[in-house]
Amino acid sequence: MKNKNDIKKSINEIECNNNMGPNQDNSYSETIELINNFSNISVFLAYNANVDGIKFFKDGREVEELINHFDIEEIIETMEKYPRKIKSPVDFIARLIHCMENGKPAEIPIVEDESLNNWFNRIKYDEERIGGQVGIISNLLSLLNLKRIIAYTPLLSKKQSEMFNDSDNLLYPVVIDGKLFLKKPKEAYREEDPLKINRIFEYKQNLEFFLGEKKITTPHANRLIVASRPDKLRIEIGEDLKKKLPEIGEIVDCAILSGYQGIKERYSDGKDDHYYIKRAREDIDLLKRNKDIKIHLEFASIQSKRLRKMIVDNIIPKVDSLGMDETEIANVINVMGYGDFSNIILKNSRIEDVVYASKILLEEHDNLEIVQVHTLYYIMCLCRKDNLLSEGELEKTLDLATILAGTKAKLGKISNIEDLKEGAKIPYNKHEGIFKKVIRDLRKSPEYRDYKIALVPSRLVKNPKSTVGLGDTISSGAFIGYVSMLRDKIINKNNYG
Ligand code: AMP
Numbered sequence: 393m394k395n396k397n398d399i400k401k402s403i404n405e406i407e408c409n410n411n412m413g414p415n416q417d418n419s420y421s422e423t424i425e426l427i428n429n430f431s432n433i434s435v436f437l438a439y440n441a442n443v444d445g446i447k448f449f450k451d452g453r454e455v456e457e458l459i460n461h462f463d464i465e466e467i468i469e470t471m472e473k474y475p476r477k478i479k480s481p482v483d484f485i486a487r488l489i490h491c492m493e494n495g496k497p498a499e500i501p502i503v504e505d506e507s508l509n510n511w512f513n514r515i516k517y518d519e520e521r522i523g524g525q526v527g528i529i530s531n532l533l534s535l536l537n538l539k540r541i542i543a544y545t546p547l548l549s550k551k552q553s554e555m556f557n558d559s560d561n562l563l564y565p566v567v568i569d570g571k572l573f574l575k576k577p578k579e580a581y582r583e584e585d586p587l588k589i590n591r592i593f594e595y596k597q598n599l600e601f602f603l604g605e606k607k608i609t610t611p612h613a614n615r616l617i618v619a620s621r622p623d624k625l626r627i628e629i630g631e632d633l634k635k636k637l638p639e640i641g642e643i644v645d646c647a648i649l650s651g652y653q654g655i656k657e658r659y660s661d662g663k664d665d666h667y668y669i670k671r672a673r674e675d676i677d678l679l680k681r682n683k684d685i686k687i688h689l690e691f692a693s694i695q696s697k698r699l700r701k702m703i704v705d706n707i708i709p710k711v712d713s714l715g716m717d718e719t720e721i722a723n724v725i726n727v728m729g730y731g732d733f734s735n736i737i738l739k740n741s742r743i744e745d746v747v748y749a750s751k752i753l754l755e756e757h758d759n760l761e762i763v764q765v766h767t768l769y770y771i772m773c774l775c776r777k778d779n780l781l782s783e784g785e786l787e788k789t790l791d792l793a794t795i796l797a798g799t800k801a802k803l804g805k806i807s808n809i810e811d812l813k814e815g816a817k818i819p820y821n822k823h824e825g826i827f828k829k830v831i832r833d834l835r836k837s838p839e840y841r842d843y844k845i846a847l848v849p850s851r852l853v854k855n856p857k858s859t860v861g862l863g864d865t866i867s868s869g870a871f872i873g874y875v876s877m878l879r880d881k882i883i884n885k886n887n888y889g
Contacts, residue, residue: 420816423792427536427809429876434540434644436679439627440651441527441545442588442620443555444860445517449593452601455492458485464604478502478618481511488616489603492595495612501621512591512618522555523590525650525690528861529868532796534562535808538872542574542640544633547588547625553581565640567632572639588625591618626663627655628671637678641685646875648868649676649711650690652703657696665699669706676710686761686878688871690864691716691724701727709757713874715867718746718767725749728756743770743830747845750774754843762874766793766866769823772847773870779844780881781874783835786846789873793866794820794851800865804857818851 449455459467462485470486478484478500491498502508522531530543534557541562545552548564556562556577563574592615599610629637641647655668676687689711694700704727708714716724718741726734730752737745750763751774764773771790775781781789799806799815806812831847834840 419791419795420813422788423795423812423816424809426788426792426873426876427812429880430533430537430872431539432879433538433646433872433876434542435533435538435872435875436542436544436640436644436647436685437526437530438544438629438647438649438651438675439526439546440524440654441522441530441543441552441556442524442590443552444521444523444590444592446519446521446592446594447515447517449595449599452599455489455595455599455601459489459601459603461485467603476500478508479505480508484512484618488593489608491593491614491616492599492610493608495597495610495614497614497616499617499619502618504620504622509620515591517591520555523860524588525648525692525864527555528864529648529650529690530562531557532806532865532868533872534559535806536869536872537561537809540574540644542644543577544629546628546630547585547622548577548581549585549587550581550583551587552585553577565633565636567636570632572633572636586622586624587620588622589620592616593618621654621656623660625654626659627651627668629675634671634675634678637675638681641679642682644685645879646686646688646871647679648688648690648871649707650692650864652707653692653694653699655699657698665702669702673706673710676707686713686871686875687711688713688715688867690867691720693720694723697727700724704728708753709759712759712761713764713871714753714760714762715764715766715871717863718765721746721749721753721763721765725752728752741767743772743827743847744834747772747774747834747840751840751843764790764867764870766797766850766863768850768852769821770827770847770849771866771870772845774846775844777842777844780885781844781877783844783846785877786844786874787848789870789877790846790848792873793870794848796865796869797862798851798853800862801853801856801859815851818853820849821852824849 462482466482467486470482471490475483475487487500526543526545530541533541538561542565543562544565558578564577564580566573566575566580594615595610595613597610597613601608652672655665658664679685689707691714700723704724722734722737737749746765750765753763754760754774762773762775771793773786773790795812795815798818799812802814803811827847827849831845834845
């Protein structure tokens with residue numbers, strides 16, 4: 393028998409199924425209702441966090457001051473050599489000027505060298521903040537009332553630990569005398585762990601400076617990232633803690649895994665990417681050993697096709713949920729053998745193609761339950777018809793994601809739940825009408841008879857204060873919303889048949 397709440401819920405479902413997307417006026421209250429339920433959810437996060445040190449070049453004089461430390465001829469010669477690794481300060485300045493001249497983004501690894509590191513440390517950074525998916529997601533979720541976030545990252549230096557929110561629900565797992573303990577990150581750091589720091593050099597459009605006689609004007613705003621890749625950093629869970637993964641699996645409802653893009657092809661001790669991918673698969677089995685928790689893989693941009701294929705072939709077949717952006721799904725489909733279709737997605741950016749690519753993923757991987765893709769203009773997810781959530785409910789989870797992203801873009805960061813009011817005020821972007829039609833047609837098409845499609849337009853902020861980590865914010869918000877709603881559904885089903 394249904395109780396009053398269930399009937400109210402059913403009415404809600406019917407309304408949401410008929411109208412695409414949640415009613416914008418109700419967005420904030422519905423989001424708060426959804427977030428209130430997060431207090432029953434615990435999540436495990438692994439593997440990547442780092443510190444981002446950001447320097448903004450506000451005018452050309454600042455670039456010239458930096459250039460003055462070097463011999464102009466040497467800079468020009470080095471620019472011609474186009475170093476692919478930063479081995480010295482001149483390699484850096486050469487690549488920075490190159491990047492500024494073209495206005496294109498670049499990320500270059502820095503070799504491990506103490507004096508070079510010290511040189512970079514002497515630069516005055518405008519801002520330092522937590523980076524890496526685990527870093528970004530754990531700080532976000534700690535504000536959203538989750539019961540417990542167990543955030544693991546292989547390295548935990550003092551500085552890194554201090555960048556995690558000091559919140560009672562955000563904990564780092566440690567093993568002492570064979571026992572599992574959960575501690576605040578700032579109480580769990582290891583003195584000997586190196587710091588993974590990405591130095592980010594951002595510049596505006598039309599920044600003007602001279603390199604010797606040559607005047608350079610930046611054609612676009614963009615950034616150069618000097619990425620540290622300490623050899624000691626291995627994307628894995630150490631033996632002691634690995635043994636405790638079944639125990640961790642028992643005390644959480646779900647896990648978000650990310651950071652595989654940081655696996656190198658080979659390490660100084662001869663270990664290679666195959667070794668770490670194999671271990672990553674074992675971690676998932678161990679987490680699920682005692683309880684069938686939902687596992688989300690957050691895909692990231694991966695330059696190496698070899699590594700991307702290894703992740704697609706070995707990790708995707710082990711997870712329940714997959715999140716990524718449009719370029720990433722095209723890249724995933726590419727290594728699955730759909731090269732032409734992948735190019736079409738990248739070229740045309742059509743919703744129909746993104747939905748179809750998601751369907752390919754669900755068809756080829758029975759283990760996958762939900763595929764979520766975000767683009768600048770919308771957030772969508774696809775799952776099978778027998779999913780317990782209705783399309784309207786799925787859209788509520790996606791709407792939460794748009795509010796989180798909109799808030800972060802508008803304010804630069806989310807400091808508390810109240811901030812989400814700002815995100816909820818941002819209207820859906822102007823393509824809402826077209827999206828409604830496309831989704832309505834897709835839902836009617838026989839091709840999707842066995843699927844549920846949910847889509848919510850993004851709440852686009854015109855001049856965002858920050859775009860760093862928006863994708864991770866969207867995916868983790870939508871996934872936790874999904875797990876939370878699913879949990880309620882299962883409890884209700886068990887109670888009322
Ligand atoms: P990613 O490509 O994974 O970093 O994800 C970026 C996502 O952030 C996009 O797909 C959009 O949904 C969202 N986003 C980017 N810029 C804005 C903006 N200015 N306002 C609101 N959302 C944005």
